Amino acid sequence: MSDVTPHVVGTARVKRGMAEMLKGGVIMDVINVEQAKIAEDSGAVAIMALERVPADIRAQGGVSRMSDPDMIEKIQAAVSIPVMAKARIGHFVEAQILESLGVDYIDESEVLTPADYENHIDKWKFTIPFVCGATNLGEALRRINEGAAMIRSKGEAGTGDVSNATTHMRKISQEIRRLSSMREDELYVAAKELQAPFELVKEVAATGKLPVVLFTAGGIATPADAAMMMQLGADGVFVGSGIFKSGDPAKRAAACVKAVTYFNDAKVVADVSRGLGDAMVGISVAEIPVPHRLAERGW
Amino acid sequence: MKIGVLALQGDVAEHLQALIAVGVDAYPVKTAAEIVGIDAMVIPGGESTTIAKLARSFDLFDLIQGRIRSGMPVYGSCAGMILLADEVTDAAKGQETFGGLAVTVRRNAFGRQVDSFETDLHFQGISDGAIKAIFIRAPWVEQIGPEVSVLAEVAAFGHNHAVAVRQGNLLATSFHPEISGDNRVHRYFVEEVCRDLVSGK
Numbered sequence: 001m002s003d004v005t006p007h008v009v010g011t012a013r014v015k016r017g018m019a020e021m022l023k024g025g026v027i028m029d030v031i032n033v034e035q036a037k038i039a040e041d042s043g044a045v046a047i048m049a050l051e052r053v054p055a056d057i058r059a060q061g062g063v064s065r066m067s068d069p070d071m072i073e074k075i076q077a078a079v080s081i082p083v084m085a086k087a088r089i090g091h092f093v094e095a096q097i098l099e100s101l102g103v104d105y106i107d108e109s110e111v112l113t114p115a116d117y118e119n120h121i122d123k124w125k126f127t128i129p130f131v132c133g134a135t136n137l138g139e140a141l142r143r144i145n146e147g148a149a150m151i152r153s154k155g156e157a158g159t160g161d162v163s164n165a166t167t168h169m170r171k172i173s174q175e176i177r178r179l180s181s182m183r184e185d186e187l188y189v190a191a192k193e194l195q196a197p198f199e200l201v202k203e204v205a206a207t208g209k210l211p212v213v214l215f216t217a218g219g220i221a222t223p224a225d226a227a228m229m230m231q232l233g234a235d236g237v238f239v240g241s242g243i244f245k246s247g248d249p250a251k252r253a254a255a256c257v258k259a260v261t262y263f264n265d266a267k268v269v270a271d272v273s274r275g276l277g278d279a280m281v282g283i284s285v286a287e288i289p290v291p292h293r294l295a296e297r298g299w
Numbered sequence: 300m301k302i303g304v305l306a307l308q309g310d311v312a313e314h315l316q317a318l319i320a321v322g323v324d325a326y327p328v329k330t331a332a333e334i335v336g337i338d339a340m341v342i343p344g345g346e347s348t349t350i351a352k353l354a355r356s357f358d359l360f361d362l363i364q365g366r367i368r369s370g371m372p373v374y375g376s377c378a379g380m381i382l383l384a385d386e387v388t389d390a391a392k393g394q395e396t397f398g399g400l401a402v403t404v405r406r407n408a409f410g411r412q413v414d415s416f417e418t419d420l421h422f423q424g425i426s427d428g429a430i431k432a433i434f435i436r437a438p439w440v441e442q443i444g445p446e447v448s449v450l451a452e453v454a455a456f457g458h459n460h461a462v463a464v465r466q467g468n469l470l471a472t473s474f475h476p477e478i479s480g481d482n483r484v485h486r487y488f489v490e491e492v493c494r495d496l497v498s499g500k
Binding site for chain 1: 307349356378410412418429
């Protein structure tokens with residue numbers, strides 16, 4: 001009546017499975033213990049521990065890096081839900097540090113300043129799972145090929161402008177639908193065009209979905225934004241600056257959680273949208289010069 | 300027989316797929332009207348604190364608790380096990396459970412995600428070979444009331460820990476058969492746990 005084989009850690013099923021358990025949930029950016037507790041109390045499925053939310057990174061500029069291990073450990077000690085943290089694109093030593101801290105997921109994130117403009121982290125080498133951003137299907141499949149166990153569509157982080165998140169969620173689902181409609185002998189050229197491995201392209205064409213969980217992120221500021229992402233096919237939502245840059249973070253956080261669960265029920269989304277106070281002021285993506293757009297980072 | 304998978308948060312789709320594969324009528328439930336209409340329930344893997352808060356916010360908590368107490372068959376995996384437990388160790392502040400299972404469950408007992416693992420284990424009541432079990436930030440069962448049977452154990456930190464338990468209408472596993480492609484635990488739930496209680500009405 002006991003286990004009969006050794007325990008195996010870090011398998012693709014264990015890594016991807018962790019993301020399956022987050023589905024239908026909201027992952028919130030927090031910068032301190034107090035915010036982490038508010039997020040947990042409001043029903044977040046996980047939190048992202050970072051020193052500056054994207055809105056501040058955008059405002060303050062400079063090079064943005066992995067957070068201080070002390071800050072991450074304080075947050076880990078304060079909550080019982082999973083804690084994620086960000087490493088710079090290609091910065092495999094930041095990822096090694098985060099793994100040694102025992103964070104539950106690493107976000108190889110374009111919100112931080114990239115450390116390598118050619119290579120992403122070889123994520124297969126790690127026991128800890130990774131989530132990576134993508135603006136289109138080819139980018140998502142390249143990240144999965146490197147070992148990403150979860151994908152989040154990119155929006156324009158720190159803006160409160162949901163338009164880029166919308167564009168990228170639509171783009172990824174359109175490209176998946178296109179593959180599903182193709183003959184098998186057309187998938188070779190499709191793989192070439194997507195610059196993605198043929199085996200992954202074939203799998204997506206056959207199943208009609210990514211082989212990993214797909215969340216969405218970037219610019220989500222209201223329960224309605226979150227519910228729209230779910231209706232567009234996201235498995236769940238990251239809310240970054242949108243919560244703690246608003247007038248009443250606890251109330252807005254709980255409202256986003258409820259809107260993600262009942263995303264198809266306009267009455268619920270309307271109810272939770274009442275009396276939330278000020279949303280983050282935000283900035284329209286169109287006003288940001290292209291070189292300053294975070295979603296353009298990564299390839 | 301209609302089985303509802305509680306669809307407030309978590310890996311609902313995977314449980315639906317496993318239940319449909321064993322030939323039952325299964326669908327997601329997240330409103331009172333839907334929960335009233337089912338014969339049995341599965342509480343999926345997910346974040347137990349999130350699921351409990353949503354159930355409370357949308358007035359489903361007492362309804363689900365009442366149905367469990369009145370004998371509805373329920374299977375919970377991982378977060379579902381925590382939500383069925385009478386007592387939780389390492390709970391979040393103010394964390395509520397539906398209860399019903401006379402056990403104490405320790406949350407995140409095996410450690411953090413880097414400690415999550417898969418293994419094969421024997422499951423009492425499933426005789427055709429070991430089952431594939433995937434543990435993700437999984438709980439284990441620490442104290443067990445006399446009315447609870449242990450169906451599977453794993454060794455960790457030098458001891459055996461109960462990871463599958465049954466008490467009458469309630470079945471709970473620390474691990475996730477729904478993401479393993481092995482449907483035998485779901486078949487066990489449908490054929491052993493649900494059969495008597497549903498047909499006996």
